[in-house]
Amino acid sequence: MNTQLATEVHTRARRSARVYVLSLLGPITGACGIAWALLQPYRVTLLHPHGQGLWWLLVEPPVIAVLVGLLFHFLVVPGLVEDVEEHA
Amino acid sequence: MPRAEFVHWLFASGLLALGLFLLAEAIVGTDVWRARTWRAYLWPSTLFAMGLFMWPVMVFFTNSTIHMVAHGSWAEVMMLAGAVELGLVTGKLQSGLWRLAMFASFVVTGVAFLAHEQNPWFFQRSAFLHHLLGWTFLCASLFPLARVVRPRSAMVASGFALTFIAVAVMLYCDRDVSPVFGHLSPLAGAPHR
Numbered sequence: 161m162n163t164q165l166a167t168e169v170h171t172r173a174r175r176s177a178r179v180y181v182l183s184l185l186g187p188i189t190g191a192c193g194i195a196w197a198l199l200q201p202y203r204v205t206l207l208h209p210h211g212q213g214l215w216w217l218l219v220e221p222p223v224i225a226v227l228v229g230l231l232f233h234f235l236v237v238p239g240l241v242e243d244v245e246e247h248a
Numbered sequence: 249m250p251r252a253e254f255v256h257w258l259f260a261s262g263l264l265a266l267g268l269f270l271l272a273e274a275i276v277g278t279d280v281w282r283a284r285t286w287r288a289y290l291w292p293s294t295l296f297a298m299g300l301f302m303w304p305v306m307v308f309f310t311n312s313t314i315h316m317v318a319h320g321s322w323a324e325v326m327m328l329a330g331a332v333e334l335g336l337v338t339g340k341l342q343s344g345l346w347r348l349a350m351f352a353s354f355v356v357t358g359v360a361f362l363a364h365e366q367n368p369w370f371f372q373r374s375a376f377l378h379h380l381l382g383w384t385f386l387c388a389s390l391f392p393l394a395r396v397v398r399p400r401s402a403m404v405a406s407g408f409a410l411t412f413i414a415v416a417v418m419l420y421c422d423r424d425v426s427p428v429f430g431h432l433s434p435l436a437g438a439p440h441r
Contacts, residue, residue, distance in 0.1 A: 178276060181275055182272060182275055182276065185268055185271060186268075189264065196420075215250040215251065215254045218254075219250070219254040219258060221257040221260070221261070221420055224257070224261045225420070228261055228264050228265050228268070229268075232265065232268045232269075232272075236268075236269070236272060236287070236290075237272070239287070240272060240280070240281070240287070243276070243280050243283040243284065244276050246283070247279065247283065
């Protein structure tokens, strides 16, 4: 096998592995938030907002964890993937 | 006034975002991460902003001198570390030794966690987490120290990033009064949700 081709294949595989891991970070974070919400649904006060105080309505950690994962996935990852492809 | 746990969860979210940014940088490498200017500034400015937000926490939400001093020191070191990293990104700071500011921040943060927790590990959950967070910061300070000599090492960068994610998880576990592994001192008060 041509060693130049082997190097190219190796580089491409490493690049796609990076892109794959990168695209998983946001969904994994979101999935952790969803799992938390399922395990402790009383922390998601949006499901039953009556009688809840301001802070319980404002700060719902499972929802915030999902939001962080989503924002990262949709705002940071796409441009980063483009740049990884460009720099390869 | 919010309970302490709400504030801890908000900061946990900031640290989670910070950890994801750093992990992404560790995966793609610093050159690719800094290919867009806004992205280069993303995590240092997040850290600096978190330091800024720590000041109102110190002023309004601490209930003893030692808590106030601990939160004030976190505000200072987060702003310092964030500002130094911003300086390094812009090129206004040239020497890699400036990265020692992050190492110093980790050490100060760890010591402040341990010094301001007056109760033993199994007093209740927040006491346990304060001890755990303190030792985590002190042990993980090896990563920012290693960044000074190996700033491009993927392993060091990954360890550095994962530290922030681990700290975020610990802060998410925090409750004002709650048992830890079945232990809750009767002196701690009544647990709530």
